[in-house]
Amino acid sequence: MKLDPQTALVHAERKAPQYIETVQAPIYRASTIIFKNTSALFDRHWTDDYDYSYGTHGTPTTYTLADNIAQIEGGHYCLLAPSGLSAINLVNSCFLSQGDEVWVADNIYGPNMEHLQDLAKRYGVIVKVYNALDVDSFQPSDKCKLLWLEAAGSVSLEFPDLVQLVKKAQALNILTALDNTWGAGLAFSPFDFSSEHLKVDISVHALTKYPSGGGDILMGSVVSQDKALHHKLFQTHAIQGISVSGDDVAQVQRSLASMQIRYEQQAKSALTLLAWLKQQKQFAQVLHPADPDAAGHQFWQEVCQTQKSAGLVSVIFNDHYDLTDIRKFCDNLNLFKLGFSWGGPVSLAMLYDLKKMRALDYPHLKQGFLVRFCIGLEEPNDLIQDIENALNKMK
Structure with a gap:
C-alpha cells in the first residue's frame, strides 16, 4: 500500500539498528507503550x-x-x-x-x-x-x-x-x-x-x-x-x-x-568545618552526629559502622545575637548560597528558628538561632574563610 507522505513520516519503516553498547543506557520516553499483539x-x-x-x-x-x-x-x-x-x-x-x-x-x-x-x-x-x-x-x-x-x-x-x-x-x-x-x-x-x-x-x-x-x-x-x-x-x-x-x-x-565519591568528599569537608566551627566564640553549639559531644552520637556509632556521615553541619548562635544579626551573617556569605536542599556542588546555608519548629523540649539544644550548612564540592578552607568573613561583619 502506497502511503501519503505524512502517514509515511508517522510510520517510518527505516530505523537505525539498535545493537550498539554505550556507557549510558538509551533513554526511553514513553506515555504510550506499543503492544506487539x-x-x-x-x-x-x-x-x-x-x-x-x-x-x-x-x-x-x-x-x-x-x-x-x-x-x-x-x-x-x-x-x-x-x-x-x-x-x-x-x-x-x-x-x-x-x-x-x-x-x-x-x-x-x-x-x-x-x-x-x-x-x-x-x-x-x-x-x-x-x-x-x-x-x-x-x-x-x-x-x-x-x-x-x-x-x-x-x-x-x-x-x-x-x-x-x-x-x-x-x-x-x-x-x-x-x-x-x-x-x-x-x-x-x-x-x-x-x-x-x-x-x-x-x-x-x-x-x-x-x-x-x-x-x-x-x-x-x-x-x-x-x-x-x-x-x-x-x-x-x-x-x-x-x-x-x-x-x-x-x-x-x-x-x-560518582555518588559515593561525592558523599565522602562532602562528609570529609564537613568534618573539617566542624573542627573549626567548634572553636568560634560566636556559636553556642555546633551540631553533627559524628561529634562526640553530639546528642545521639553513640547511636550514630552503633548504626553507622562505616563511620560515614553526610555533609551537613549546623550551628546555634549565642543567644545574645538577634534575628537581625543572623540575617546579616547569612546575607554576607558569598560562597555559601542561601537555599534549601543539599548534595549538590554548591554549598548552601539556611536559617532556622527551632522554637517554631519543635513541639517538645530538648535540653541538649542551646537557645539561639540555628544556621545549617550544607557542604558542596568547594575547597573547605575557602568555605571556612567565607564563614569567617561573614562573622567579622556581625556586631
Missing part, C-alpha cells in the same frame, strides 16, 4: 517485575534506576516518585486511614509533619510525636499502624536510637518507614543496620540530594524488601498516577557512579 497485551500482569503497559508503570529507563537505588539501599524493590516529599506522601497515603495512629519524630522533615497534620485534619488520622533520642517517649496504642524514623534528624541532626525504636515497633507489629536521605544508603544500610541484622520495612530517599548531585533534578524513591508490601505501595503509586520523566531519570542514573 493481543497476547502481549493480555498475558501480562501488573505484578510482573517489569510490567511494560503504560509510561506511568515503568520503562527500561525508570526500572533501571529503580533497580540501582534498591541495590544501593540493600532492598529488593523500588518505586520512583517526582520528589522526596511525593515519596513520603505515597507511604502515608498507602498505609494510613481514618482512625489510624502514626508516630513521628519531633525532628522529622518538616513537610512530612505538615502532610500528616493535614491528614489528621481532613481524614481523622491520629498523629503522635516522640523524641527520637528517647525510646520511652514512643508509646503507641493498638491503633498505631506506622512509625516514621529519620536518621539523622532534620536541621538539628540528632541521630535517633534506631535500634531500640525498630525493635519496639517490630514487637508490636508496627510498620517502620525511614527517611534515609541523610544516609543515602551509604552511611548504613536501612535493611541491615545492626549486629542483629535489624531492618526497617520501608526506606524513603530524596534522590534530589546525593543521587542527583547537581541541584537540578527533583525525584524520590520508596524501597522495600517484602514483595507484598511493594505490591501494596505499587497499587497506590498507580492509582495516584505517580510517575517521573525519563530524561530526569537518565540524569540521576548518570550521576550514580
Whole structure:
C-alpha cells in the first residue's frame, strides 16, 4: 500500500539498528507503550517485575534506576516518585486511614509533619510525636499502624536510637518507614543496620540530594524488601498516577557512579568545618552526629559502622545575637548560597528558628538561632574563610 507522505513520516519503516553498547543506557520516553499483539497485551500482569503497559508503570529507563537505588539501599524493590516529599506522601497515603495512629519524630522533615497534620485534619488520622533520642517517649496504642524514623534528624541532626525504636515497633507489629536521605544508603544500610541484622520495612530517599548531585533534578524513591508490601505501595503509586520523566531519570542514573565519591568528599569537608566551627566564640553549639559531644552520637556509632556521615553541619548562635544579626551573617556569605536542599556542588546555608519548629523540649539544644550548612564540592578552607568573613561583619 502506497502511503501519503505524512502517514509515511508517522510510520517510518527505516530505523537505525539498535545493537550498539554505550556507557549510558538509551533513554526511553514513553506515555504510550506499543503492544506487539493481543497476547502481549493480555498475558501480562501488573505484578510482573517489569510490567511494560503504560509510561506511568515503568520503562527500561525508570526500572533501571529503580533497580540501582534498591541495590544501593540493600532492598529488593523500588518505586520512583517526582520528589522526596511525593515519596513520603505515597507511604502515608498507602498505609494510613481514618482512625489510624502514626508516630513521628519531633525532628522529622518538616513537610512530612505538615502532610500528616493535614491528614489528621481532613481524614481523622491520629498523629503522635516522640523524641527520637528517647525510646520511652514512643508509646503507641493498638491503633498505631506506622512509625516514621529519620536518621539523622532534620536541621538539628540528632541521630535517633534506631535500634531500640525498630525493635519496639517490630514487637508490636508496627510498620517502620525511614527517611534515609541523610544516609543515602551509604552511611548504613536501612535493611541491615545492626549486629542483629535489624531492618526497617520501608526506606524513603530524596534522590534530589546525593543521587542527583547537581541541584537540578527533583525525584524520590520508596524501597522495600517484602514483595507484598511493594505490591501494596505499587497499587497506590498507580492509582495516584505517580510517575517521573525519563530524561530526569537518565540524569540521576548518570550521576550514580560518582555518588559515593561525592558523599565522602562532602562528609570529609564537613568534618573539617566542624573542627573549626567548634572553636568560634560566636556559636553556642555546633551540631553533627559524628561529634562526640553530639546528642545521639553513640547511636550514630552503633548504626553507622562505616563511620560515614553526610555533609551537613549546623550551628546555634549565642543567644545574645538577634534575628537581625543572623540575617546579616547569612546575607554576607558569598560562597555559601542561601537555599534549601543539599548534595549538590554548591554549598548552601539556611536559617532556622527551632522554637517554631519543635513541639517538645530538648535540653541538649542551646537557645539561639540555628544556621545549617550544607557542604558542596568547594575547597573547605575557602568555605571556612567565607564563614569567617561573614562573622567579622556581625556586631
